[in-house]
Amino acid sequence: MGVKRGASTAPAKQSPHKRKGVVGKEYWKNNWQLYVLILPAIIYFFVFHYLPLYGIQIAFKDYKAVSGIWGSAWVGLKHFKAFFEAYYFKRLLLNTFLLNIYNLLWSFPIPIILAILLNQIRGDRKKRFIQTTIYVPYFISTVVLAGMLYIFLSPTSGIFNVVRQAMGFRAIDYMADAGAFRTIYILSGIWQGAGYGTILYIATLSGIDQSLYEAAEIDGASIWQKIRYIDIPSLMPTIMMVFILDCGKLLSSNTDKALVMQTAGNIPTSDIIGVYVYNVGLGSGQFSYTAAIGLFINLINFVMIMGVNKISKKTTDVGLF
Amino acid sequence: MIGKKKKLSMANRIFHIVNTMIWILVMFIILYPLYLVIIASVSDPDAIIRGEVIWHPVDFSLMGYKAVFKYGELIHSYGNSIIYTFTSVVLSIAVTLSAAYTLSRPKFKGKGLINFYFVFTMFFGGGLIPTFLVMRDVHLYNTPLVIILMGCVSVWNLMVARTYIQSSIPNELYEASMLDGASHFQYFFRLVLPLSKTIIAVLAVYYGVGKWNDYFTGLVYLRDRNLLPLQTILREILATLQVDKSGDYMMSMADNMESMSEAMRVANVAKYCIIVVATGPVVILYGFMQKYFEKGVMIGSLKG
Numbered sequence: 001m002g003v004k005r006g007a008s009t010a011p012a013k014q015s016p017h018k019r020k021g022v023v024g025k026e027y028w029k030n031n032w033q034l035y036v037l038i039l040p041a042i043i044y045f046f047v048f049h050y051l052p053l054y055g056i057q058i059a060f061k062d063y064k065a066v067s068g069i070w071g072s073a074w075v076g077l078k079h080f081k082a083f084f085e086a087y088y089f090k091r092l093l094l095n096t097f098l099l100n101i102y103n104l105l106w107s108f109p110i111p112i113i114l115a116i117l118l119n120q121i122r123g124d125r126k127k128r129f130i131q132t133t134i135y136v137p138y139f140i141s142t143v144v145l146a147g148m149l150y151i152f153l154s155p156t157s158g159i160f161n162v163v164r165q166a167m168g169f170r171a172i173d174y175m176a177d178a179g180a181f182r183t184i185y186i187l188s189g190i191w192q193g194a195g196y197g198t199i200l201y202i203a204t205l206s207g208i209d210q211s212l213y214e215a216a217e218i219d220g221a222s223i224w225q226k227i228r229y230i231d232i233p234s235l236m237p238t239i240m241m242v243f244i245l246d247c248g249k250l251l252s253s254n255t256d257k258a259l260v261m262q263t264a265g266n267i268p269t270s271d272i273i274g275v276y277v278y279n280v281g282l283g284s285g286q287f288s289y290t291a292a293i294g295l296f297i298n299l300i301n302f303v304m305i306m307g308v309n310k311i312s313k314k315t316t317d318v319g320l321f
Numbered sequence: 322m323i324g325k326k327k328k329l330s331m332a333n334r335i336f337h338i339v340n341t342m343i344w345i346l347v348m349f350i351i352l353y354p355l356y357l358v359i360i361a362s363v364s365d366p367d368a369i370i371r372g373e374v375i376w377h378p379v380d381f382s383l384m385g386y387k388a389v390f391k392y393g394e395l396i397h398s399y400g401n402s403i404i405y406t407f408t409s410v411v412l413s414i415a416v417t418l419s420a421a422y423t424l425s426r427p428k429f430k431g432k433g434l435i436n437f438y439f440v441f442t443m444f445f446g447g448g449l450i451p452t453f454l455v456m457r458d459v460h461l462y463n464t465p466l467v468i469i470l471m472g473c474v475s476v477w478n479l480m481v482a483r484t485y486i487q488s489s490i491p492n493e494l495y496e497a498s499m500l501d502g503a504s505h506f507q508y509f510f511r512l513v514l515p516l517s518k519t520i521i522a523v524l525a526v527y528y529g530v531g532k533w534n535d536y537f538t539g540l541v542y543l544r545d546r547n548l549l550p551l552q553t554i555l556r557e558i559l560a561t562l563q564v565d566k567s568g569d570y571m572m573s574m575a576d577n578m579e580s581m582s583e584a585m586r587v588a589n590v591a592k593y594c595i596i597v598v599a600t601g602p603v604v605i606l607y608g609f610m611q612k613y614f615e616k617g618v619m620i621g622s623l624k625g
Contacts, residue, residue, distance in 0.1 A: 033505035041420035052447025055455040141534030162372030256537040294448030
């Protein structure tokens with residue numbers, strides 16, 4: 001989806017906004033309804049996305065409920081300093097970063113491989129059946145996914161431990177094991193998302209000119225060679241695009257999943273920034289402090305995605321905007 | 322030459338055999354956990370504890386489902402989720418499609434600015450805490466409205482819908498109706514909407530599944546228990562699962578159960594039933610919409 005999105009945002013540079021005066025009465029008479037149709041979306045984004053930007057100021061204030069967002073006293077960078085000096089600072093940053101980087105390394109290639117392999121399946125009905133099935137886990141909720149993990153990994157009745165015990169090993173309480181948290185998080189993420197992640201790649205593959213394959217066959221190319229010299233190069237722009245987007249998320253967190261997977265036992269690795277912000281911000285009411293943490297992370301993510309985008313544009317000519 | 326060809330077809334055959342084996346394995350990995358949940362949900366709890374339920378139900382029983390349906394709070398939240406999901410899907414589709422229509426008009430002035438206004442929110446946002454405080458200030462906190470409205474329009478879906486309208490509805494149709502003096506409203510309601518079934522189905526699946534599966538919004542923005550959606554209640558049950566005292570929780574579920582140990586027994590199977598009951602609607606919705614879903618996603622992603 002992203003590959004050509006650049007094209008749609010490009011006209012932003014020649015926005016006619018400044019020339020509003022030139023837009024004639026005729027135009028308004030014929031087109032005012034367009035603005036009515038888009039108004040609800042504009043209001044929605046204003047309330048749910050732009051008003052919270054106004055709320056960011058509490059990161060630089062000491063928020064008091066009685067004074068409100070506007071009336072609370074300014075304190076400068078106090079909360080940022082407190083966070084940088086906090087005992088948990090390093091652990092939170094490292095946990096978030098490691099979880100995301102391992103997740104990226106393991107989860108990123110699998111949809112690409114699956115899409116290429118699916119493309120080689122002969123028979124449309126088989127292909128359709130597989131495609132329909134591999135999307136299914138994507139529709140399962142985070143809570144249910146975590147519930148399944150707790151059930152299957154249970155030290156007493158979970159199927160993993162039943163099998164382990166049958167083979168003569170002792171049972172392990174995986175969900176309370178800090179060393180297992182990342183593995184469980186990533187593997188379950190692959191189970192849930194890899195099939196769905198193939199959509200973009202399958203769309204790209206189905207758009208490849210068939211005559212390329214025919215020509216390759218005449219030249220005596222094997223399936224492997226066709227994959228290597230036709231499929232993979234054709235997928236490259238899409239791969240880069242997804243990669244850029246994923247890199248921009250290296251310090252953001254899938255808070256809702258980590259939150260339901262967190263147990264007293266796995267806190268040393270499951271305590272990531274999003275979960276910390278939830279627990280300390282909403283749990284103990286330290287609004288300004290956690291707003292500062294959130295802003296700090298948002299800024300890093302923003303800079304990161306812009307940076308990766310720029311590097312990618314320079315080296316491969318593929319960019320988001 | 323012939324020898325080379327033979328070698329080639331041999332290599333290709335091996336590829337297909339390996340590929341088939343890989344896919345059988347992948348299908349198994351995807352489907353087995355789901356299958357296991359279903360067969361366990363209709364088995365006897367003792368058989369589950371003994372680890373006997375692996376390939377088929379053991380000592381068929383519906384006691385888990387009976388317990389789940391007796392549990393008032395769960396059923397109530399189920400009703401809440403149906404209302405939230407239905408209302409917000411209708412609203413989301415209406416707002417997304419009408420905005421997508423405007424954005425798809427080549428002559429629409431202000432497109433660049435408004436595009437930026439939407440896309441910017443994908444890369445930078447207020448974050449959890451400022452959003453929470455603002456929602457409190459605008460009195461949306463602890464109302465059903467916050468659940469219905471939060472996430473009502475996604476930029477991604479908006480772009481997919483715009484691309485769909487641009488690419489699948491012939492421009493000649495637009496030119497012709499404009500020549501006939503039709504207004505944008507008339508064109509949108511009489512021609513664009515009826516021709517947008519595919520994208521409406523796709524949006525319904527995306528928005529519907531997202532809303533149904535969301536527990537976090539309920540957790541953060543609701544305080545009244547009787548407003549909570551299903552997934553938020555499920556999370557509480559889950560929180561008791563993880564410390565393995567689900568029995569206590571299920572006790573309240575099974576108030577007419579004879580004893581604590583009986584309640585514990587039921588709890589062991591009820592957790593599977595809850596998963597089936599909570600996930601069923603979503604999978605069924607996907608099953609019905611799947612035909613449109615694939616088509617719509619392809620259109621959106623190919624030309625987006």
